[in-house]
Each structure stands twice: as C-alpha cells, then as structure tokens.
Amino acid sequence: MPPADSVRRRRLLPHLLSAVRCGDRGGRVAVGTMLAELGDRSFGWALLVFALLNLIPLPLGFNMVTSLPVFLVAGQMAAGLDRLWLPERLTLATVDRRKLRRSVMKLKPIVRPIERMGARTWLRMLRRPPDRMVGLALIVVTFVLWLPLPLTGWFPAISIFVIAVGLIEHDGLITAVGLAIGAFAIAVGAVMGALLVAGAAQVV
Secondary structure, eight states: OOOHHHHHHHTHHHHHHHHHHTTOSSSEEEHHHHHHHHTOOOHHHHHHHHHHHHHSOOOTTTHHHHTHHHHHHHHHHHTTOSSOOOOHHHHHOEEEHHHHHHHHHHTHHHHHHHHHHHHHHOOOOOOSSOOHHHHHHHHHHHHHHHSOOTTSSHHHHHHHHHHHHHHHHTOHHHHHHHHHHHHHHHHHHHHHHHHHHHHHHHHO
16 A cells, blocks of 8 residues: 555645635635635645746736735744734635636646655655745745746746645655755846846946
8 A cells, every 4th residue: 555645645636626626706716715625724735825826827027916925924934933824815815716727737747756756755854833944945936936027937936836745745855856946946037137137237
C-alpha cells in the first residue's frame, strides 16, 4: 500500500477542481468557499488559492491587486503567527469559476513531477508555525509578482504555488524547489526592471 502522503499528492488536482466547482454563484466562486472546501484555512492552502488567482490571464498591471492577498499571508508567516487571519471582505470576494478551472488544468505538467518527487523523498524539514525565513522569501517573490512588468507574473505565481504545496505537505524538498523557482523569478524581474530603466534613460 502506498504511503498516505503520496496518495494525497496524487489527488491534489481533483481536490482543487472540486473546490473550484463548489458554491457556484452564477459562474463565480467565493475565495472563502474554496478555502472551506479544501478543509483548512492554513498558510499553505491560502497561498495555493491566491497563487491560482494570479495564474488567471489578466491585463498587465492587474497583478498589483491580486498579489496583495499573498503579501498578507506571507507577512503573517514572516511575523511567526501560528494561525492565519483573512479579512471577511477577502473571503467573500468571488472569482470566475471557468477561468480558475482553466488555470488549475494548466498546472498538470507542474503538479505531476511534484507528486512523483513527494512520493520518493519524504524530506520533512518545515516546522509549525511555518518557518519565518520562508515567509520573508515569499514577500520578496510576491514583490516581483506585484511589479507591473512583462514576464514577471507567471514565474512568481508558480513559485508561490509550489511553496504552498510544500507547506501543505510539510515537505522541505518541495518547498526548496519552489524557492529555487522564486529565485529565478527574482532574477527575471531584476533583468526586466534593468531593461526598463535603461530604455527610459535612453528616451530621456
């Protein structure tokens, strides 16, 4: 019989799709309803849901709004809080269900390697409450997500998603992979910012 954790990882996408389908309000679903369906308003599940919101195709600059909940969660992790607090206004906010479902389905190529890695490694390094250093790293990655620059939205959101899975499963290796993706996202953001500054200097 396979380990319980590996079975749970293999069922991650169906679990997410079930949460997206719940509480349909004319084609929309509330953030709080999704978190309740997932069964735990923990740091990991909240980060995972908010990462999904940032993976929905949106106009450039809209990530300056959708990244704010990630800042809220990451800030509480960095402060060492052991319980997540979310404002009621945020939990009542609704998202287009079909767009969110498409974002979940696009994650298949990312989730499957994570599931295989989790089934083989069993590396447990994270403490409760979540490590403050992870929270601080998430703040930096989220800042890159917040920047209204081209190519700076996808990689930070993927990084946050993978870190969230690591937190949910208390798996240090998966979290480390997410942090590595976050480091790459920070590098991309730095390059794009430098190119923007250089271009503006030439115009002036």
